[in-house]
Amino acid sequence: MDIRIATLSTVLFSMTGLLGCQTLANNPSELNRTQIYQASWVTSGDAFGPPDDSVLATNESRVVFFRDEEDGSSDVVRIGLGADNVFQSSLQNKHYSESVLCSGVQTININIGVADKQKVTTYSQKYTFLPQTTIYLQIGTSKSGHAFIRQVSLEDVLNSPEKFTRQAHQINRVSSKCNRLDNVDLQQSETLSTADNSDIDAPLYFRLLFDFDSVDVKNENVIKLSKVADTARLFPKRAVILEGHTDDRGPKQYNLTLSQKRADAVKNILINQYGLDAERIASVGYGESRPVDKSGTEKGRQNNRRVDAIVIREESAK
Incomplete structure (x- = not known):
């Protein structure tokens, strides 16, 4: 019994270091949480609000991903940026996730594991990110099972009947240093x-x-x-x-x-x-x-x- 307790403690301690958002469930919360005995980590955060582009550097841009599927698909949707897929987020339905990235042409990759068909589909699309601006992308799977990336406007998001909440657990390995030349004279x-x-x-x-x-x-x-x-x-x-x-x-x-x-x-x-x-x-x-x-x-x-x-x-x- 002591061995099992020690092992569980080690696992929970390791997960705290990796996720950075694990908390003890001492106080009940309306936030969506995944429970592991008496420990939990937050999976949903604040409701979406327009980001402030003025805080971006002159060679930085931002991308915000939304997942909005009517059927509430349980398919696993993973997001990557660039050839190395440095940004990773298994985006859940009715959630959003964002990342600051360097301005310029960037490749957006999505990898979808279709649960009921036991297969994986991928889709990539290039976008031009202008300095100090945000691009909004809706991602997911169509009714026919095909992966898609669809650019939407900020107004489309704000006027949507759906209310998106931030996905709190993700891994973001996008470099904070943008050594590219943008907005040059x-x-x-x-x-x-x-x-x-x-x-x-x-x-x-x-x-x-x-x-x-x-x-x-x-x-x-x-x-x-x-x-x-x-x-x-x-x-x-x-x-x-x-x-x-x-x-x-x-x-x-x-x-x-x-x-x-x-x-x-x-x-x-x-x-x-x-x-x-x-x-x-x-x-x-x-x-x-x-x-x-x-x-x-x-x-x-x-x-x-x-x-x-x-x-x-x-x-x-x-």
Whole structure:
């Protein structure tokens, strides 16, 4: 009996060191807990609230994962970031999990163990993470049993009838050091290389803002356009991605067309006025689906009316 008690104590002590969130169940709580005799660890935390992007460094981004499946699937969904799957979280239904990561193109991996069919399915998708912004991703399995990753807006999450709570137990091995170059200006990039032989792999970002219901490039964007063009010349092997966006006022289809027109307007200027090769430039409109700020204020709506210009390695753009 003493041996069993000593062994159980050793196991519980080890789990405390690994999970970092184990507590003694002295006081009953409404939080969801998994019990091991008289010990427990918290599996659910606070209800979801909009994260503060202002606390992110200029080369950091954030990703928030939500799992929302109507059938309450018991399938095990594991999340990984990058080729090494450094972020690991077995996300439970109606929960969310988040991680701060370096800006740039990142690969999101999900690995799903289908309980009733005793099989594992995987799915990967690349996303471009802009500096000091958050991307919201819904993950899970479809009714047909296929894994999926679906980008949603902050408003979609806030307006959802479901209330998501933080998943408290997870392992996050994402490095807190981001040595990539993001949000650069021309003076910084000139110190790197004039032949695109530098070791900088991260995309380079520039943001151009627009007036309401307008496709005209504002005078204040001229300097930024020059930086986009000069950076593209500085890295001749890179492509330029132009992503158009709008605020949430007006019909969604109209905003989708408007966002494409904004991206095309910037593309035409880069080609006709700055002489960039049209084959290096891709433009796409996302309408109101990818806000970077709250839509309840004029400042937030202004920040959402934008074109994000990304100078990116061509293999990352494909």
